[in-house]
Amino acid sequence: MKHIGTTLLGAALLALTAPAAAQTAPLTAAQSDPAVLGWMQGSPPPRDKQVRFDDASMWAFPQTRWTFSNWRELLPTTSIKRGAMPVAVLPRAERADLDAIRFTPLGAAAPMSWEQSLAATYTDGIVVLHKGRIVYERYFGALKPEGQHIAFSVTKSFVGTLAEALIAEGRLDPNRTMASYVPELAGSGFGDATVRQVMDMRTGLAFDESYGGADGDVARMSFAANALPLPAGYKGPLGLYAHLQTIGKNGAHGADFSYRTPNSGALGWVTERITGQSIAQQIEARYWSRMGMEQDASINVDRMGTGFAGGGMALALRDMARFGEMLRLGGRWQGQEIVSPAAVAAIFTPGDVAAFAPTNYPGLKGGSYASQWWHRPNGVTMAVGIHGQGIYIDRQAEVVIARFASFPVASNVNINPVTIPAYDAMVAKLAE
Amino acid sequence: MKHIGTTLLGAALLALTAPAAAQTAPLTAAQSDPAVLGWMQGSPPPRDKQVRFDDASMWAFPQTRWTFSNWRELLPTTSIKRGAMPVAVLPRAERADLDAIRFTPLGAAAPMSWEQSLAATYTDGIVVLHKGRIVYERYFGALKPEGQHIAFSVTKSFVGTLAEALIAEGRLDPNRTMASYVPELAGSGFGDATVRQVMDMRTGLAFDESYGGADGDVARMSFAANALPLPAGYKGPLGLYAHLQTIGKNGAHGADFSYRTPNSGALGWVTERITGQSIAQQIEARYWSRMGMEQDASINVDRMGTGFAGGGMALALRDMARFGEMLRLGGRWQGQEIVSPAAVAAIFTPGDVAAFAPTNYPGLKGGSYASQWWHRPNGVTMAVGIHGQGIYIDRQAEVVIARFASFPVASNVNINPVTIPAYDAMVAKLAE
Numbered sequence: 074m075k076h077i078g079t080t081l082l083g084a085a086l087l088a089l090t091a092p093a094a095a096q097t098a099p100l101t102a103a104q105s106d107p108a109v110l111g112w113m114q115g116s117p118p119p120r121d122k123q124v125r126f127d128d129a130s131m132w133a134f135p136q137t138r139w140t141f142s143n144w145r146e147l148l149p150t151t152s153i154k155r156g157a158m159p160v161a162v163l164p165r166a167e168r169a170d171l172d173a174i175r176f177t178p179l180g181a182a183a184p185m186s187w188e189q190s191l192a193a194t195y196t197d198g199i200v201v202l203h204k205g206r207i208v209y210e211r212y213f214g215a216l217k218p219e220g221q222h223i224a225f226s227v228t229k230s231f232v233g234t235l236a237e238a239l240i241a242e243g244r245l246d247p248n249r250t251m252a253s254y255v256p257e258l259a260g261s262g263f264g265d266a267t268v269r270q271v272m273d274m275r276t277g278l279a280f281d282e283s284y285g286g287a288d289g290d291v292a293r294m295s296f297a298a299n300a301l302p303l304p305a306g307y308k309g310p311l312g313l314y315a316h317l318q319t320i321g322k323n324g325a326h327g328a329d330f331s332y333r334t335p336n337s338g339a340l341g342w343v344t345e346r347i348t349g350q351s352i353a354q355q356i357e358a359r360y361w362s363r364m365g366m367e368q369d370a371s372i373n374v375d376r377m378g379t380g381f382a383g384g385g386m387a388l389a390l391r392d393m394a395r396f397g398e399m400l401r402l403g404g405r406w407q408g409q410e411i412v413s414p415a416a417v418a419a420i421f422t423p424g425d426v427a428a429f430a431p432t433n434y435p436g437l438k439g440g441s442y443a444s445q446w447w448h449r450p451n452g453v454t455m456a457v458g459i460h461g462q463g464i465y466i467d468r469q470a471e472v473v474i475a476r477f478a479s480f481p482v483a484s485n486v487n488i489n490p491v492t493i494p495a496y497d498a499m500v501a502k503l504a505e
Numbered sequence: 506m507k508h509i510g511t512t513l514l515g516a517a518l519l520a521l522t523a524p525a526a527a528q529t530a531p532l533t534a535a536q537s538d539p540a541v542l543g544w545m546q547g548s549p550p551p552r553d554k555q556v557r558f559d560d561a562s563m564w565a566f567p568q569t570r571w572t573f574s575n576w577r578e579l580l581p582t583t584s585i586k587r588g589a590m591p592v593a594v595l596p597r598a599e600r601a602d603l604d605a606i607r608f609t610p611l612g613a614a615a616p617m618s619w620e621q622s623l624a625a626t627y628t629d630g631i632v633v634l635h636k637g638r639i640v641y642e643r644y645f646g647a648l649k650p651e652g653q654h655i656a657f658s659v660t661k662s663f664v665g666t667l668a669e670a671l672i673a674e675g676r677l678d679p680n681r682t683m684a685s686y687v688p689e690l691a692g693s694g695f696g697d698a699t700v701r702q703v704m705d706m707r708t709g710l711a712f713d714e715s716y717g718g719a720d721g722d723v724a725r726m727s728f729a730a731n732a733l734p735l736p737a738g739y740k741g742p743l744g745l746y747a748h749l750q751t752i753g754k755n756g757a758h759g760a761d762f763s764y765r766t767p768n769s770g771a772l773g774w775v776t777e778r779i780t781g782q783s784i785a786q787q788i789e790a791r792y793w794s795r796m797g798m799e800q801d802a803s804i805n806v807d808r809m810g811t812g813f814a815g816g817g818m819a820l821a822l823r824d825m826a827r828f829g830e831m832l833r834l835g836g837r838w839q840g841q842e843i844v845s846p847a848a849v850a851a852i853f854t855p856g857d858v859a860a861f862a863p864t865n866y867p868g869l870k871g872g873s874y875a876s877q878w879w880h881r882p883n884g885v886t887m888a889v890g891i892h893g894q895g896i897y898i899d900r901q902a903e904v905v906i907a908r909f910a911s912f913p914v915a916s917n918v919n920i921n922p923v924t925i926p927a928y929d930a931m932v933a934k935l936a937e
Contacts, residue, residue: 116777117747117811124810145581145584146582147581148581149577150582151577152577219589314549342548371577377557378555
């Protein structure tokens with residue numbers, strides 16, 4: 074459970090900001106609306122309304138409600154360009170009857186409405202596609218349709234899709250070791266892991282992706298990622314790839330699923346070494362420049378330009394929906410093959426259920442994880458990021474949901490009990 | 506002469522990097538091609554091929570040939586969005602006979618061709634519009650048509666255009682003092698300057714915009730701008746507006762023209778205070794979202810989100826040309842008024858020639874500066890940024906030229922002797 078209970082970078086924040094702040098009852102979505110609180114308003118904003126990198130305030134709730142929709146203003150980023158294609162306009166068939174959908178959150182006694190669920194989960198934006206049409210779309214907080222929101226670990230699923238594409242093309246052998254592709258990893262815990270073990274997060278790495286102090290593993294990753302200010306006297310790695318090489322082993326590879334973000338970074342490294350292109354360049358070449366996306370996307374970079382494959386993409390909500398819809402359609406989009414049938418099949422194939430079972434995630438009993446994607450036992454495939462980011466693909470129901478949020482706590486363990494039954498109720502309603 | 510002889514931020518670099526490097530004969534454009542030199546190639550790039558913020562290597566030539574086309578990857582930036590309008594495609598009437606144009610650079614004995622001039626000035630991209638049509642367009646180095654390049658002080662002319670728009674709308678009185686709009690400036694050298702004196706850079710500020718040491722004025726501005734790593738023990742201002750308040754007075758306002766970048770920052774501050782919008786938001790609302798631009802633009806920001814009005818815009822070459830062309834057309838674009846006739850008239854009205862005369866800039870004898878724009882005596886109006894950035898508007902000849910470059914030395918004093926006669930020869934050829 075601990076992985077999604079970890080705010081990747083926010084964990085390190087806990088060590089830098091007053092822990093007491095995280096323990097008080099959080100403001101509601103309405104109370105924490107960034108416009109109401111006035112974050113970054115004024116020229117310049119008053120000191121207590123500034124959201125900054127250098128004091129790590131960007132990682133504190135409720136500032137995160139502004140941060141997550143203004144990523145490039147806080148961190149160096151590289152662009153993932155949409156190119157010159159006309160926008161692939163998503164047809165609309167919006168319905169007024171969906172806000173009233175009712176469902177009971179997992180473990181709750183009383184039902185709530187779909188509309189109530191959006192505030193309960195601090196939703197910044199959500200779009201529901203049914204049979205390719207937008208049936209529902211809302212924006213809250215600091216997000217606008219033309220804005221970009223950090224996707225956190227949804228990024229991993231883009232990287233996993235790149236890897237499956239390379240496998241389908243015969244350019245990546247998932248049974249080979251990581252060190253055979255990236256010799257620099259030979260001396261690390263990754264060295265003798267297979268690519269498949271890394272893709273499925275079944276590695277025995279000595280990396281504790283849980284809340285820690287300023288000297289915890291997550292903090293160390295964040296310092297290397299250039300996503301947290303360096304403490305005085307910092308002597309650690311200054312880049313993501315240098316950081317990966319410091320990670321050792323504390324168990325056998327190939328055992329139970331254990332969610333550790335560095336797996337995604339190492340997988341990204343393999344794809345970069347094979348293609349000679351950065352993650353950003355690959356995503357641009359394969360997807361962004363070929364799908365009529367509305368907006369450029371981006372990924373934050375470390376000090377030497379390495380994109381944060383574990384969680385650094387920021388993109389527009391409808392573009393995230395387009396990516397999910399393209400996969401739902403079998404990898405084809407506007408008459409073009411974007412992802413090959415073999416890669417699509419791999420993405421929609423669940424992982425090892427037994428290896429996943431010990432996680433006991435709410436709403437994911439009987440589920441699995443494979444190729445950097447999550448699977449529910451009902452055939453639903455998901456990309457998931459902390460604080461409530463996600464792509465939800467239900468092929469049987471012909472439904473795709475894309476969602477951005479700024480839930481006060483990183484863990485989707487706190488969010489799934491609402492969103493999973495909400496999505497089930499939405500799917501049922503759309504099937505009527 | 507000293508102003509354009511100053512690399513705004515690069516000046517501080519000189520104090521941080523080995524001065525000897527700046528004194529050796531620079532590589533030619535071909536020798537310094539970023540692809541040839543391999544900057545930022547590899548995953549990760551080898552240490553000696555990295556272009557970084559934290560070691561200030563981003564400011565050293567020849568790394569600058571990569572830096573200037575990859576701005577957002579090195580600094581936090583905020584976007585200036587193009588919005589949802591269809592692209593205003595620039596019609597093409599490209600000519601094959603323009604590369605052979607010959608001219609003699611100022612002070613030179615031998616002529617050179619237009620084509621040779623592009624390499625001589627380390628051009629990254631240039632587009633020539635004649636009667637609204639693209640007659641010539643080239644890209645070099647790290648710039649592509651779909652990329653964005655730092656415009657440096659061309660940014661000032663966007664800010665000056667915003668100010669003239671506010672004056673035309675009766676929202677800004679150029680005869681009022683700066684302190685009357687921004688009380689925080691009352692105790693600074695700006696306090697009793699009129700807005701007009703600031704717009705025309707005729708202020709007696711104690712700011713030396715010339716090459717200096719790590720404790721020079723330009724370095725101090727760059728530290729505050731979040732554009733240079735802070736030296737150990739840094740105690741100075743952490744934001745651009747805090748920095749402006751530290752600038753005193755060393756002479757009377759209203760005397761000779763003296764180019765000092767903080768004027769543009771203070772002017773931007775006035776426009777932000779009047780409109781309640783950041784520079785980026787104003788440029789987006791007035792221009793980018795209404796002109797069918799091809800790309801989003803951006804501006805780098807300090808630690809609290811203030812855009813660098815003195816030189817932080819990065820944009821696509823053709824979009825910079827569109828802005829110039831819109832002004833050439835009297836402020837109208839695709840049937841819409843983008844800039845009011847009064848503001849356009851102000852932008853095209855030269856400044857005080859006598860106040861400008863002491864500068865003795867090559868190619869600008871008899872010229873002037875007003876409203877953050879440059880004027881040649883022949884009726885040409887220009888936006889100019891260090892290292893060879895520029896917009897060149899010749900209304901009589903119906904010619905607009907937009908240019909990005911990465912000349913090794915900041916000063917346009919070294920570039921004008923080539924570009925000014927080159928543009929004259931281009932205009933003459935197009936008039937045949």
